[in-house]
Amino acid sequence: MNNMWKKIFIYLISYLTVVGFALIGGIIWYKKDEDEEIRKTFKTALIVTLLFAGISALLSIYNYIGGMTTGYYSSNAYELYSILSSLVNIAKIITYTVLILKVVIDYSNNKNLSYKTSDNNYNVSENKKNNTKSNENKKITKNDEEINN
Numbered sequence: 001m002n003n004m005w006k007k008i009f010i011y012l013i014s015y016l017t018v019v020g021f022a023l024i025g026g027i028i029w030y031k032k033d034e035d036e037e038i039r040k041t042f043k044t045a046l047i048v049t050l051l052f053a054g055i056s057a058l059l060s061i062y063n064y065i066g067g068m069t070t071g072y073y074s075s076n077a078y079e080l081y082s083i084l085s086s087l088v089n090i091a092k093i094i095t096y097t098v099l100i101l102k103v104v105i106d107y108s109n110n111k112n113l114s115y116k117t118s119d120n121n122y123n124v125s126e127n128k129k130n131n132t133k134s135n136e137n138k139k140i141t142k143n144d145e146e147i148n149n
Helices: 003-016 017-030 036-067 076-148
Strands: none
Touching: 003 017, 003 036, 003 076, 017 036, 036 076
């Protein structure tokens, strides 16, 4: 499994469930994955997951306190909770989608750069071969001039 799929898996699991993310994080921590990119991805996902978990916790507390009052579920306070909860869910979807797209775009850019680099290396080596041949031709020409003199 290459790094791109590992990163996507980390973001996907952190979006779906905090418990699954904790398990994946524990595995990464236990294995002490040598790849710094995976650790950086995990840290980013951890911060985003904790941020959304904190916001959801605050909204839940607000809802539970409102639920203890009479007439809460038909009031504007419940409507506010419903709107805020929906906005947080939309923001969560957008955030994780952007993070996953960033991984895919970075991977495709790195892949294109590696192709360009390999082509440039090939061209450089071809140019060296051509320069060597032209230098050999110059030497032959100089030797011919010396022989003619």
